[in-house]
């Protein structure tokens with residue numbers, strides 16, 4: 454049974470698939486402090502948050518069973534990604550569910566700004582009929598500058614087009630093709646700040662976007678322009694904005710987000726009549742809250758049930774078509790990594806993975822993570838998973854090299870894992886996925902083999918002399934170890950050889966010692982593949 458903690462108000466309808474699941478129990482406990490969360494998080498497999506809970510390294514460390522943190526929304530700046538990745542916890546978000554809602558909020562803020570709606574409302578309800586203070590401006594024929602043309606920025610641009618606005622857009626990933634489709638003109642930040650009547654920002658807060666609109670930008674702005682921030686507090690420099698308003702450069706500003714939320718009671722925005730504010734309401738519609746909760750709940754279930762999932766923030770995104778192609782190889786890749794690590798005696802310094810055949814033209818990043826997990830699990834056990842395997846390799850100073858090859862040795866697909874260890878030791882294990890037969894190991898070092906990678910195996914290296922197979926069989930029989938199958942490989946008669954036995958149960962350490970002591974046998978190593 455999986456336990457999930459919902460620590461922020463999240464739509465009940467949205468999380469219904471979790472509450473209905475027979476293998477899940479859901480606890481809703483909102484408004485907890487960091488210490489309160491630290492005290493209880495240890496019981497939970499999953500944590501679901503919106504934007505109120507700050508998931509700190511301390512909470513993540515205390516989450517001994519935690520496998521997934523789900524953010525019902527886009528921004529994950531309230532979750533410490535580094536700590537989660539280190540612990541191998543998947544962080545997922547719901548990037549699509551609140552796009553339209555947030556775009557509509559930004560648009561509503563722009564219209565409210567153009568027509569002074571909040572200020573006029575506040576005065577009208579006091580009984581004052583003040584028509585002259587609230588002369589507005591039209592949006593039609595005005596220039597709108599959009600900074601960040603992702604999901605929300607693009608939707609804002611579409612709506613602005615319908616209002617007859619001319620749009621200047623800046624986004625490092627905006628291509629001429631997309632700009633043409635969206636009927637926007639690509640511009641630089643400088644073009645935008647000099648020419649726009651309205652500016653709206655739709656970027657995440659990153660070191661590059663922090664204060665991307667600050668004093669130097671306000672200084673060159675068109676007098677009387679208006680500015681909207683429904684993205685993240687800090688993209689626009691709050692203090693520089695207040696100065697620009699006082700200097701008469703900016704006519705009005707609309708903010709849904711703040712550098713610190715909630716803002717202090719004496720924050721200058723809250724008393725400035727030219728600034729309208731909302732309390733981070735961008736995503737707050739019934740529809741968006743249901744959408745994001747449904748999306749994130751579905752992914753949390755997949756992760757807990759070890760099923761394929763999307764929208765992981767702490768692993769690079771992969772197209773579904775690529776994922777479908779790679780998925781059948783995940784367990785084979787992990788087993789090859791694990792096998793190679795179990796037959797390597799020295800400290801591993803480098804993992805060299807080679808893909809050939811069907812896998813040569815695919816972005817194999819997710820599969821690489823499984824292979825590295827297989828290798829590292831020998832030392833890290835259950836602490837390594839596909840989220841932190843690359844991170845652990847890096848922090849353990851294990852270099853990972855991935856190459857593509859044209860030679861498939863007659864197979865349609867081939868994965869080869871070479872481990873290079875201290876003292877120059879090198880181990881190679883290669884495998885393939887055979888149509889109709891499943892996973893096979895087809896090469897061990899220089900020896901071609903054909904083994905199903907599963908269960909308990911003994912790898913023996915020996916000299917190719919008569920009687921060895923009999924001696925091994927006798928010893929294992931006397932030790933009550935039953936042999937299920939056997940493979941022998943050699944390059945030349947009488948030369949170096951290997952024997953790989955699949956046995957029905959764990960092999961006691963003393964039996965391995967006795968095997969290694971038999972005449973003509975060099976090493977005997979147990980390999981366990983689960």
Ligand SMILES: NC(=O)c1ccc[n+]([C@@H]2O[C@H](COP(=O)([O-])OP(=O)(O)OC[C@H]3O[C@@H](n4cnc5c(N)ncnc54)[C@H](O)[C@@H]3O)[C@@H](O)[C@H]2O)c1
Nearest residue numbers: 527528555601602603604605624655656657683684735736
């Ligand atoms: N107010 C709210 O309640 C609310 C709701 C949803 C999203 N958001 C915020 O809105 C923002 C946009 O969300 P989205 O879903 O459109 O994200 P998105 O990832 O689809 O788009 C963000 C865009 O910003 C661009 N970008 C990054 N750095 C940039 C830079 N230096 N200059 C210009 N563009 C840059 C990216 O290329 C991307 O296209 C995020 O910060 C998100 O957290 C706020």
Ligand SMILES: O=C(O)CC[C@@H](O)C(=O)O
Nearest residue numbers: 503504526527528736737
């Ligand atoms: O959950 C919210 O209300 C805000 C969500 C929003 O900021 C987001 O990034 O998705």
